[in-house]
Amino acid sequence: MSKNPVLSDLFEGDTWANHVGLGRWADVMVIAPLSCNTLAKMAHGLCDNLLLAAYLSAVCPVVVAPAMDEDMWHHPSTQANLSRLAAFGNRIIPVEKGELASGLYGDGRMAEPETILEFLRDMLQKRGDLKGKKALVTAGPTHEAIDPVRFIGNHSSGKMGVALARELVQRGAEVDLVLGPSSLTVDLPGLSVHRVTSAEEMYAACLEKFPGADIAILSAAVADYTPVARAAEKIKKTDGNLVLELMRTKDILKTLGGIKKKGQVVVGFALETTGEREYALGKLQAKNADLIVLNSLNDDGAGFGFDTNKVTIFGRGGSEQVYGRKPKQQVAADIVDQIEKLLYA
CATH class of the missing domain: 3.40.50.1950 (Flavin prenyltransferase-like)
Incomplete structure (x- = not known):
C-alpha cells in the first residue's frame, strides 16, 4: 500500500x-x-x-x-x-x-x-526538549568496605537511575551517570558513565560534576553509615562477637541542595517502609530539594531489584503527583516531565 x-x-x-x-x-x-x-x-x-x-x-x-x-x-x-x-x-x-x-x-x-x-x-x-542541558544522575548502591573481602551494602540494582539517564539522553540532554557497584551496562551517545564503589567516591564525583549541571537526580541508594576503620587483612572468625563502629557518610543530596544556584533543579529519592509521606515532605525541606520521589517497600512491584516502580512526586510548591505501578522506563518519563515543568516554568 x-x-x-x-x-x-x-x-x-x-x-x-x-x-x-x-x-x-x-x-x-x-x-x-x-x-x-x-x-x-x-x-x-x-x-x-x-x-x-x-x-x-x-x-x-x-x-x-x-x-x-x-x-x-x-x-x-x-x-x-x-x-x-x-x-x-x-x-x-x-x-x-x-x-x-x-x-x-x-x-x-x-x-x-x-x-x-x-x-x-x-x-x-x-526528544529535543532538553537539548543543550546537562544532567547529573546517581544510581545503584554503594559498598562500604569492612575488610578486603566484606562490605556493608544494600539491594539496589541501579535500574531506576539508568532508566532516568536513558530518558534524559533521549530528550537531548548530556548526562553524567555516577553508577555504584552494579551489573548493569549502558552505552548511549551523550552519556558518560563514572563507576564508583563507596559513598565517599560518589560524593566526590557528584561534587565535581554538579557545578556544570542544570539537573541533578540523586536516585542512588547511598549507604548512611560506613566503618570507622577498614581492616587491612581479612577479619578472621573467632568465638566471640564482632563489633563494628560506624560513622555517618556525607549527605550528597543535602550538600548539593545547599550549594545549588538559581536555575539548577535538584531531585532526591526517598525509599521508606513507615511514615512515607511525612518523611518525604520533611526530606524535601531539610535537603533543599526541588522534588522528592517517594517509593515504598510496602508497594508490590516497587523498590529494589524490580523492573517496575510506583512513585509519588512531591514539589516545593506543595504539588503532589501520585502514579500507579509502571515499568521503570515509564516512571523515568514521568519524573523528567516534572523536571521540565520546573526548568521551563
Missing part, C-alpha cells in the same frame, strides 16, 4: 537484507502489533528472523504496541517479558479493552492507529 518494498527474510536469493543498516537508518522503530511470541523473543534476545535482527541492531528508540488475547496478556510470563522490554529502554503503548480475535471482550486489543500516532508524535516532540 505504501509503494515501498516489503522486507521479510534475511536472505532472498543472492540478496542479503541488511538488518544492521535498517537498525541504524530509522529514527524510531515501531512494532505493531507485537505478538506474545515476538515479545518473548525480544525479551530474551532471540534472533531467528529479520524483524528480531533489525530490533537487536536498532540504535533508535523502539516503540511496541502489544496485541494478544486477554488470558495471554495477563499471564505472569507475559507481564515479566514486558517488564524486561521496558527495562531495556523500549516504550510500551498500553493495550486497550475491546473485542479480541477470539471473539472475547477484554484487555489485550492493540491500541488504535490514531493512538499510536499520537504517542509517537508526543515522544518525538520531547
